[in-house]
Amino acid sequence: MSITASFTGSITALAVFMFVNSITPGPNNLMLLHGSIKRGFWACRFHMLGICVGVTVMLWLSYWGMAALVVSFPSIMLIIKILGTLYLL
Structure with missing residues (x-):
């Protein structure tokens, strides 16, 4: 039972981290925005793939x-x- 709960908690934490990482305006997202404005969405597909793999x-x-x-x-x-805990406080 505790293994399943721990696994579920880990998957939830991973999903939340990946969601927040995908919407925050970090350097990768800003480079994608700039590239897609200059050259279009399709031209940035390899950059998007590289970010996902990275x-x-x-x-x-x-x-x-x-x-x-x-x-x-x-x-x-x-x-x-x-x-x-100290960091969050």
């Missing part, structure tokens, strides 16, 4: 790195939680 690779590498860190040092999860 975000996917970034997420997987981050996940693998954090998983390896937490598995190697389980006590570090408490430090991450405390620092994250």
Whole structure:
């Protein structure tokens, strides 16, 4: 039961992160806006594909790195939680 709940929470967090990442006006979105205004939507298709692939690779590498860190040092999860809470406050 806890594995399913944890998996569901992880998928929800991933979906929220990807949604927010796709609508925030970061450098990738601004470059796409500029390119599509200058050359059209179709000319930016490879740039859009590159952004999608890049975000996917970034997420997987981050996940693998954090998983390896937490598995190697389980006590570090408490430090991450405390620092994250302080950052949000």
